[in-house]
Amino acid sequence: MQSRNARLAVAPMMDWTDRHYRYFARLLTRHTLLYTEMVTTGALIHGDTARFLRHDPAEHPVALQLGGADPAEMAHCARLGADAGFCEVNINVGCPSDRVQNGRFGACLMAEPDVVANCVAAMKAAVAVPVTVKTRIGIDERDSYEALAAFTDAVANAGCDALIVHARKAWLQGLSPRENRDVPPLRYDVVLRLKQDFPDLAIVINGGLQTLAQAAGFLERLDGAMIGRAAYQTPWLLADADRVIFSDPTPPPTPHEVLDAFVPYVEREFAAGVPLNAITRHILGLFQGRPGARRWRRHLSEQAHKPGAGIEVLRDATRRVQ
Numbered sequence: 564m565q566s567r568n569a570r571l572a573v574a575p576m577m578d579w580t581d582r583h584y585r586y587f588a589r590l591l592t593r594h595t596l597l598y599t600e601m602v603t604t605g606a607l608i609h610g611d612t613a614r615f616l617r618h619d620p621a622e623h624p625v626a627l628q629l630g631g632a633d634p635a636e637m638a639h640c641a642r643l644g645a646d647a648g649f650c651e652v653n654i655n656v657g658c659p660s661d662r663v664q665n666g667r668f669g670a671c672l673m674a675e676p677d678v679v680a681n682c683v684a685a686m687k688a689a690v691a692v693p694v695t696v697k698t699r700i701g702i703d704e705r706d707s708y709e710a711l712a713a714f715t716d717a718v719a720n721a722g723c724d725a726l727i728v729h730a731r732k733a734w735l736q737g738l739s740p741r742e743n744r745d746v747p748p749l750r751y752d753v754v755l756r757l758k759q760d761f762p763d764l765a766i767v768i769n770g771g772l773q774t775l776a777q778a779a780g781f782l783e784r785l786d787g788a789m790i791g792r793a794a795y796q797t798p799w800l801l802a803d804a805d806r807v808i809f810s811d812p813t814p815p816p817t818p819h820e821v822l823d824a825f826v827p828y829v830e831r832e833f834a835a836g837v838p839l840n841a842i843t844r845h846i847l848g849l850f851q852g853r854p855g856a857r858r859w860r861r862h863l864s865e866q867a868h869k870p871g872a873g874i875e876v877l878r879d880a881t882r883r884v885q
């Protein structure tokens with residue numbers, strides 16, 4: 564079994580944590596674990612497998628998040644992921660979208676701990692990399708601590724290597740996925756209690772974390788912290804992660820150094836046919852809080868999507884910030 568050192572992670576986020584974002588994030592932090600967007604077993608098995616698994620070796624450590632509920636399919640996809648080089652395979656038990664509910668996976672699986680446990684067991688038997696579960700603290704009326712503890716017990720007994728807990732419940736009807744990330748109140752106390760009751764299981768906290776200091780505070784009592792929206796919207800936050808969270812004394816890069824390292828990647832991808840905007844949309848927040856940040860953001864967002872927009876758009880934007 565490979566061990567897991569994931570004191571800090573960037574959350575899986577559909578449409579956001581694609582391979583371009585991850586390459587960029589890796590230039591800010593060497594140690595933070597990155598996650599893919601969720602990939603469904605259906606897409607991996609019946610779709611363009613190579614495209615869904617595609618990533619650059621420089622992205623490591625990077626984990627693959629799977630959506631699905633069939634143990635044999637999950638095991639097969641876990642193997643595909645491990646063979647492709649992902650360092651962890653994670654099961655999505657937190658997404659409340661209608662599409663995911665129709666497929667009977669995501670957050671609705673909190674009501675079926677045995678199904679998740681069977682997936683974990685099948686995946687553990689198939690791969691040597693860690694198998695983890697990302698969940699909520701409850702769904703709908705099924706939001707007692709006892710139900711969460713029973714779910715945790717089931718996945719832990721099946722061999723789950725870490726439980727990542729988005730510290731709010733989800734309403735499966737009536738709230739959009741976006742509202743389900745804001746409306747149900749955060750209950751960090753529930754996650755802390757879970758760790759007390761399951762001291763041998765690695766527990767990672769997620770939801771509403773805005774700063775590394777906040778994450779570091781939780782690391783005194785928990786095994787990891789996962790940051791989602793803040794890591795995407797203010798990526799510069801990640802530049803201090805190696806020092807603050809992983810005790811790596813290497814000084815953080817400057818934003819311009821990050822950009823200098825990113826440009827060759829953009830050139831390479833652009834030359835291979837990726838539209839400029841598909842990459843630059845992830846770096847709009849790079850200069851947040853610095854002189855010229857708004858000019859940078861505006862130039863990229865207004866110019867990069869235009870037909871024929873080329874690498875010079877990025878260079879022009881760079882000249883607008885200090």
Ligand SMILES: Cc1cc2nc3c(=O)[nH]c(=O)nc-3n(C[C@H](O)[C@H](O)[C@H](O)COP(=O)(O)O)c2cc1C
Nearest residue numbers: 574575576577600601655729770771772790791792
């Ligand atoms: C745009 C977006 C897409 C998301 N997609 C996924 C996903 O594919 N899988 C998943 O488990 N969670 C997904 N999430 C939820 C995040 O992983 C995270 O649990 C949530 O945003 C709470 O963390 P935060 O407050 O730090 O953002 C998504 C969140 C956002 C904002």
